[in-house]
Amino acid sequence: MTHRFACSLVLLLSTTTGVFAQQSARELGSAGSLNVISQGVDAIYGNPALLGLPHRGAQVQIRFINAFAAVRNNAWDWNDYDTYYDKDLTGNDRTAVLDKVPQSGLEVNSLATLHTLGIRIKSLGLLAGAFEMSDLLIDKKALELLLLGNPDGLTEVRLLQKNSEAMAGWRVGIVYGRYVGEIGGKPIYAGINLSKLFGLYYGISFPAELRLTQPGDSLWGYGSAMGKTAEGGDGWSSDGGIAIELSDKWTASFTVENIIHTIRWKKETVLHRATFELEGLHIDRFDEIDDAFDEGADGTELPEEPAARFNSGLPVNLRTGIGCIGRKNRFAVMATLGFKDRLCVSTKPGLALGGETRYIPLLPLRAGCSVGGGSGFQVAAGFGIWLPIFRLDLGIMMDNPFNYKSRKGVSIGLSIDSPTSG
Numbered sequence: 156m157t158h159r160f161a162c163s164l165v166l167l168l169s170t171t172t173g174v175f176a177q178q179s180a181r182e183l184g185s186a187g188s189l190n191v192i193s194q195g196v197d198a199i200y201g202n203p204a205l206l207g208l209p210h211r212g213a214q215v216q217i218r219f220i221n222a223f224a225a226v227r228n229n230a231w232d233w234n235d236y237d238t239y240y241d242k243d244l245t246g247n248d249r250t251a252v253l254d255k256v257p258q259s260g261l262e263v264n265s266l267a268t269l270h271t272l273g274i275r276i277k278s279l280g281l282l283a284g285a286f287e288m289s290d291l292l293i294d295k296k297a298l299e300l301l302l303l304g305n306p307d308g309l310t311e312v313r314l315l316q317k318n319s320e321a322m323a324g325w326r327v328g329i330v331y332g333r334y335v336g337e338i339g340g341k342p343i344y345a346g347i348n349l350s351k352l353f354g355l356y357y358g359i360s361f362p363a364e365l366r367l368t369q370p371g372d373s374l375w376g377y378g379s380a381m382g383k384t385a386e387g388g389d390g391w392s393s394d395g396g397i398a399i400e401l402s403d404k405w406t407a408s409f410t411v412e413n414i415i416h417t418i419r420w421k422k423e424t425v426l427h428r429a430t431f432e433l434e435g436l437h438i439d440r441f442d443e444i445d446d447a448f449d450e451g452a453d454g455t456e457l458p459e460e461p462a463a464r465f466n467s468g469l470p471v472n473l474r475t476g477i478g479c480i481g482r483k484n485r486f487a488v489m490a491t492l493g494f495k496d497r498l499c500v501s502t503k504p505g506l507a508l509g510g511e512t513r514y515i516p517l518l519p520l521r522a523g524c525s526v527g528g529g530s531g532f533q534v535a536a537g538f539g540i541w542l543p544i545f546r547l548d549l550g551i552m553m554d555n556p557f558n559y560k561s562r563k564g565v566s567i568g569l570s571i572d573s574p575t576s577g
Contacts, residue, residue, distance in 0.1 A: 178201070180549055180570040181521065181550065182197065183223065183550030184535055184536055184548070184552075185487065185507075185510060187489060187491075187525060188507040189485065189487050191406075191488075192408065196216040196218045196572060199273055199281075200282070201396075202332075202346065202410040202474070203280070203331065203332045203348045204408070205344070205398050205408065206279070207346060208332070208400065214276065214277050215274075215275070215277075218272070218571070219572065220269075221268070221569075223269075223566070223569075224265075224268075226564075227265075227563060230255045230256045230257070230563075231255055232555075232561050234561055235252070250302075259295075260292055261291075263290075264291075266288045267288075268284060269285050272284070278331060279329070281328070282326075282330065285323075286323065286326065287323040288323075290317075292319045300374060304371055304374065308370035312366075312367065313363075314363040318359050318360060318362070319359065321359075323357075324354040328348055329348075330348045331346060332347075332398075333345065342400045343397065345398075347394070348394040348395070352389060353388075354390070354418040357385045357467055358382065360380070361380075373435040374433040374435070374436040375433055378433070381426070381428050382426075382427045383425065383427065383462055384423070384424075385425070388419050388421050390468070392413065393414045394411065396409060405477065407477045409473075410473070410474040410475070412472040412473070413500075414471065417466050418467055420464060424462040424465065425460070425462055472500050473493075474489060476488050483513045486511075487508070489506070490504065491528055492504050506525065506527055507526075508523060508525075509524065516541065518538060521538065522535065522536050532554065533564060536552075537568075543574055545571060547570070548571075552566040553566075
């Protein structure tokens with residue numbers, strides 16, 4: 156009998172892939188590094204202080220679309236898909252699949268943003284768009300029990316060290332940057348991004364508990380799980396930044412993202428509780444995902460309970476770097492650090508470097524790489540098609556550009572601007 160449940164879990168998650176904060180396609184093509192020296196309409200998605208810098212382009216710029224998507228898991232890749240999909244898993248196969256999962260557990264992260272409008276008017280920016288982000292966390296012990304059973308005779312298991320979380324909504328914001336003074340003859344600029352947030356959906360699952368009653372390769376016992384959802388709310392977010400012109404070409408940048416980021420969920424707030432009983436649950440009897448638990452588990456979802464209003468938000472994230480803007484080339488180095496591991500923010504320091512060349516004015520080319528930040532080593536590339544009637548930019552970033560079967564992460568971005576942008 157094929158182990159379709161486990162293999163489907165492997166494959167669905169291994170086809171997903173590094174997650175970064177929202178950015179434009181131009182910045183993504185440089186591994187995010189150009190974020191610290193963004194000019195023009197790009198600055199409304201990066202350091203707001205950069206809007207205050209003198210800009211060689213038009214004073215009014217429009218971005219019609221800014222789309223960004225990223226998805227990642229920390230365990231499996233396409234090689235695992237080819238090796239284990241639709242196969243009778245031996246004991247060695249199950250161990251190999253499990254060994255790919257870090258001790259911290261399986262993590263699947265996704266982030267998507269779609270800004271349908273971005274406008275820059277001199278030092279002022281306006282933006283509007285939607286967002287989605289999620290962190291799916293599965294305890295390694297749960298995967299171990301599923302793949303190997305309970306040979307050690309465990310009796311009490313607390314699953315999920317962290318909460319899985321998902322959030323979706325939309326926002327409208329205003330961005331402003333201006334000159335504020337000098338230090339040592341170097342001009343200093345400061346800026347702020349203030350957005351009104353409208354939450355559409357939020358869900359969180361809390362650690363589950365499992366009690367096993369006997370050892371063996373099948374699971375016998377019972378357990379409980381709990382989660383909370385909401386379907387409406389609103390709040391505010393704010394980012395701030397400082398930029399220093401070190402010379403005519405060199406600029407230093409520092410941004411604090413999510414100084415404020417909170418949504419008050421107050422519509423359809425529900426607490427979900429469920430209990431389940433395991434009656435010889437065994438991976439060998441999994442033929443279809445939909446029937447997986449019907450073969451070895453009985454579940455009961457308790458009546459939903461109205462939940463009190465509650466808040467959610469994103470942790471503070473820091474970005475700093477330095478870059479050079481020349482007539483035909485630009486280059487930058489950026490470092491990042493989050494204050495908490497949550498919803499696409501990582502406490503692991505990240506470093507990115509990259510650049511852009513415009514030796515062919517109608518076809519700017521970009522490249523970069525990054526390391527750390529919770530996504531490991533990744534390589535980025537991008538290009539633009541700058542025509543008299545519009546400008547199109549594309550960017551892609553992945554963890555293994557030379558072998559797609561070993562890839563765990565990919566991010567893509569697309570921007571369409573008015574011809575005066577950039």
